[in-house]
Amino acid sequence: MYKKKIPIRKECGLHVFKELLNGKWKLMLIYYISVGLKRPGALQKKIAVDRRVMNKQLDELVQHGFVEKVSFDTKVPKVEYQLTALGNSLLPLIISIEEWGENNRAVLETVLSEAIT
Amino acid sequence: MYKKKIPIRKECGLHVFKELLNGKWKLMLIYYISVGLKRPGALQKKIAVDRRVMNKQLDELVQHGFVEKVSFDTKVPKVEYQLTALGNSLLPLIISIEEWGENNRAVLETVLSEAIT
DNA sequence: GCAAGTACGCACAAATTTGTGCCTATTTGC
DNA sequence: GCAAATAGGCACAAATTTGTGCGTACTTGC
Numbered sequence: 001m002y003k004k005k006i007p008i009r010k011e012c013g014l015h016v017f018k019e020l021l022n023g024k025w026k027l028m029l030i031y032y033i034s035v036g037l038k039r040p041g042a043l044q045k046k047i048a049v050d051r052r053v054m055n056k057q058l059d060e061l062v063q064h065g066f067v068e069k070v071s072f073d074t075k076v077p078k079v080e081y082q083l084t085a086l087g088n089s090l091l092p093l094i095i096s097i098e099e100w101g102e103n104n105r106a107v108l109e110t111v112l113s114e115a116i117t
Numbered sequence: 118m119y120k121k122k123i124p125i126r127k128e129c130g131l132h133v134f135k136e137l138l139n140g141k142w143k144l145m146l147i148y149y150i151s152v153g154l155k156r157p158g159a160l161q162k163k164i165a166v167d168r169r170v171m172n173k174q175l176d177e178l179v180q181h182g183f184v185e186k187v188s189f190d191t192k193v194p195k196v197e198y199q200l201t202a203l204g205n206s207l208l209p210l211i212i213s214i215e216e217w218g219e220n221n222r223a224v225l226e227t228v229l230s231e232a233i234t
Numbered sequence: 235g236c237a238a239g240t241a242c243g244c245a246c247a248a249a250t251t252t253g254t255g256c257c258t259a260t261t262t263g264c
Numbered sequence: 265g266c267a268a269a270t271a272g273g274c275a276c277a278a279a280t281t282t283g284t285g286c287g288t289a290c291t292t293g294c
Contacts, residue, residue: 005250111180252278253279
């Protein structure tokens with residue numbers, strides 16, 4: 001993993017959150033795992049991103065204690081992910097964010113289109 | 118501003134939120150403005166980051182409609198920021214995130230220290 | 235006059251995150 | 265045998281974000 005050169009800010013909850021959950025797909029992954037998409041294959045179909053990118057995000061979520069990875073040693077290898085208590089504690093937040101986004105979708109999409117950024 | 122090469126995902130509220138508020142200092146800026154730190158100087162003392170970095174984040178917040186910038190054309194130039202309705206609509210979310218971070222600070226700090234990331 | 239405070243800005247460097255090229259191995263189903 | 269699905273990996277390229285070097289201009293207070 002990438003070794004940070006700039007010290008991590010921990011002084012407020014916002015930073016702590018951001019530091020751990022900044023990944024482009026992390027919140028989505030947690031959400032989809034929570035609704036029952038436990039298999040890598042299923043998750044990948046949902047979020048439509050390269051397998052290795054998704055894996056990296058999942059690995060970090062595991063390392064950071066939001067998700068557990070269960071490997072079944074069957075003939076055809078099989079993996080399942082499930083949320084830890086910490087991961088579950090994020091769900092209300094994720095849902096709030098998602099709702100905020102949907103409630104303001106009209107305005108926000110306009111902004112996104114206009115912005116040069 | 119930076120012209121994106123990878124298309125922006127808008128399909129879910131999480132992405133929309135992330136796209137606009139991903140900046141390292143954005144949520145903090147919105148929060149501090151909401152509690153009355155309207156002047157750039159005051160904000161800068163709080164978040165302790167280079168002026169130009171902060172300005173860039175503020176400019177984007179203005180462009181995206183979360184914050185309004187008011188310039189007073191006095192002899193000594195003066196600037197004040199204030200939240201728009203859209204910016205205000207984020208406050209509950211920001212507070213929830215902040216609380217989540219603080220509530221789980223013990224665990225999360227451990228994770229942050231251990232993680233090589 | 236001059237330090238300190240206000241504010242603004244370009245261009246570039248550095249850090250960080252995200253994505254891709256190319257490889258390995260096993261089993262199931264045709 | 266061979267395609268497709270399972271899962272894993274290294275090394276690097278590309279994209280994106282964050283931070284810095286250096287410069288401008290004005291006003292107030294000593």
